[in-house]
Amino acid sequence: xLDALFRILALTRKELLAILKDPRSRFSILIxxxxxxxxxxxxxxxxxxxxxxxxxxxxxxxxxxxxxxxxDGSGVFQRVANLNQVADVKKMINERKALLVIQIDQxxxxxxxxxxxxxxxxxxxxxxxxxxxxxxxxxSTIVETFNxxxxxxxxxxxxxxxxxxxxxxxxxxxxxxxMIPALIGTLTLLQTILLTGLSVARExxxxxxxxxxxxxFRPVEIxxxxxxxxxxxxxVQATLVLLVAxxxxxxxxxxxxxxxxAGLSLFLLAAVGIGLLLSSVAATMxxxxxxxxxxxxxFSLLSGLTTPISSMPEALQxxxxxxxxxxxxDIAHRVYLEGVGLxxxxxxxxxxxxxxxxxxxxxxxxxxxxxx
Numbered sequence: 001x002l003d004a005l006f007r008i009l010a011l012t013r014k015e016l017l018a019i020l021k022d023p024r025s026r027f028s029i030l031i032x033x034x035x036x037x038x039x040x041x042x043x044x045x046x047x048x049x050x051x052x053x054x055x056x057x058x059x060x061x062x063x064x065x066x067x068x069x070x071x072d073g074s075g076v077f078q079r080v081a082n083l084n085q086v087a088d089v090k091k092m093i094n095e096r097k098a099l100l101v102i103q104i105d106q107x108x109x110x111x112x113x114x115x116x117x118x119x120x121x122x123x124x125x126x127x128x129x130x131x132x133x134x135x136x137x138x139x140s141t142i143v144e145t146f147n148x149x150x151x152x153x154x155x156x157x158x159x160x161x162x163x164x165x166x167x168x169x170x171x172x173x174x175x176x177x178x179m180i181p182a183l184i185g186t187l188t189l190l191q192t193i194l195l196t197g198l199s200v201a202r203e204x205x206x207x208x209x210x211x212x213x214x215x216x217f218r219p220v221e222i223x224x225x226x227x228x229x230x231x232x233x234x235x236v237q238a239t240l241v242l243l244v245a246x247x248x249x250x251x252x253x254x255x256x257x258x259x260x261x262a263g264l265s266l267f268l269l270a271a272v273g274i275g276l277l278l279s280s281v282a283a284t285m286x287x288x289x290x291x292x293x294x295x296x297x298x299f300s301l302l303s304g305l306t307t308p309i310s311s312m313p314e315a316l317q318x319x320x321x322x323x324x325x326x327x328x329x330d331i332a333h334r335v336y337l338e339g340v341g342l343x344x345x346x347x348x349x350x351x352x353x354x355x356x357x358x359x360x361x362x363x364x365x366x367x368x369x370x371x372x
Contacts, residue, residue: 011225015199019229033187033237037180037244050311051135053100054081054092061109063150067120068102070142077138093125093168094338100124100135112150119164126170126177127337131308133173136165169254169337180245181336182305185328187241188234188264189271189299193292196230196275201288223360223367226279227272234268235261245336254339263331263345266352270324273359280366299325327352 053071057064071077080098083089092098103121111118122139124132170177242260245251274295282288300306302316303325309317320326327348334340334348342349 007221008224008228011222012228015226015229016232019195019233030240033183033191033240034244036187037183037241038248050308051077051100051131051138052080052098052310053077053102053135054083054089054098055079056083056086056089056101056103058106059104059108063109063112064104067104067143067146070146071102071139074138074142077135089123093123096125098125099128099132100139102139113154121164121166124165124167124173126167126173127333128308129167129170129173129175129178132167132170136173176249177251177337178333179305180241180249180251181332182303182329184238184241184245184260184264184332184336185267185325186300186303186305188238188268189325189328190296191237192230192234192268192271193275193278193296194289195233196226196272197278197282197288197292198285199226199230200276200279201282201285204283205285220364220367223276223364227269227276227360230272230275231265231268234271235264238264251336253336255335256339256341259340259342259345260332260335262342263335263349263352264328266349266356267324267328267331270352270356270359273356273363274324276363277359277366280363299323302326303329305329321351322355324352324355 055068057068068079072079077100081088081092083092083101086103089101089103092101101123103123105119105121108118108120120143122136124136126132167173238261242253246253275292278288278291278295282291302309302312302320302323304320305325309320309326312320330348331345334345
């Protein structure tokens with residue numbers, strides 16, 4: 001057992017030296033993640049297409065129903081729940097069942113008829129900042145339309161409703177608060193799959209892979225020696241993005257670093273398994289790079305990074321369940337912005353564990369098959 005550990009560490013050291021001795025490799029590991037993080041933080045944006053919302057209508061009057069009808073008829077807002085108590089608001093937001101919760105006070109209609117301002121509180125999930133901000137802009141337009149109609153019907157001059165917006169976890173609804181934590185997983189996946197996928201293909205082209213076949217290394221040890229360097233590089237890149245988020249963009253970190261890195265380690269295990277599976281199939285570096293990019297693009301599009309998963313076709317929503325990046329982005333958001341612990345991250349952790357076990361097992365079988 002100890003001899004096997006030393007062999008794995010020796011192969012890990014060899015892989016790290018091969019990466020760090022090449023100036024281009026050092027550049028690709030350190031500089032691109034920082035540049036991409038800065039670019040995404042300043043220029044990335046979203047489009048609004050579907051907003052699930054819940055209603056806490058404590059008035060249940062004709063006036064409140066008329067206001068809500070404007071939301072339901074807009075084609076943008078989809079009512080997913082009618083709440084009965086204030087305590088349900090937190091549950092809807094925390095469980096991501098609704099992006100917005102509309103709360104209407106008990107004396108809503110009475111204040112309108114009395115010519116007073118009536119409050120409508122909009123509670124938004126600030127973790128999806130740009131979508132929430134755009135949705136609030138839509139609501140403001142709908143409320144203004146309601147105000148105009150009410151004044152015309154009742155001969156009142158001042159706007160009868162005052163909107164009170166609140167955003168949890170991202171008070172100012174800054175887009176980068178959503179984007180930058182998500183890049184911790186996105187950029188790490190990109191580099192991890194590329195490094196792992198190219199490692200074996202590079203040795204096949206250089207002829208050094210045949211030398212491994214005559215060494216005491218077993219297939220599992222070769223696989224472990226190829227996986228550990230990529231995971232270490234992934235941790236370094238995730239740390240760089242985390243430093244940019246905290247030191248440059250000043251995004252406050254609400255959670256535990258231990259929890260974040262524990263989730264990232266499990267995610268990296270799944271990403272390395274995918275990369276090793278690619279490297280065991282590809283015969284050349286060109287093939288490995290092509291296979292890597294063929295996977296990275298769908299992973300990114302189906303992760304919820306740029307478009308909400310709830311807005312995707314139902315078939316694609318099921319397909320995202322096998323995408324490790326989806327869970328990595330959820331982990332980063334929930335730990336960074338919400339400050340949740342490992343217990344609440346269990347729904348994101350166990351799919352990553354399954355993906356890692358399946359891909360690493362398949363890669364191990366492929367390595368044994370190619371080496372025998």
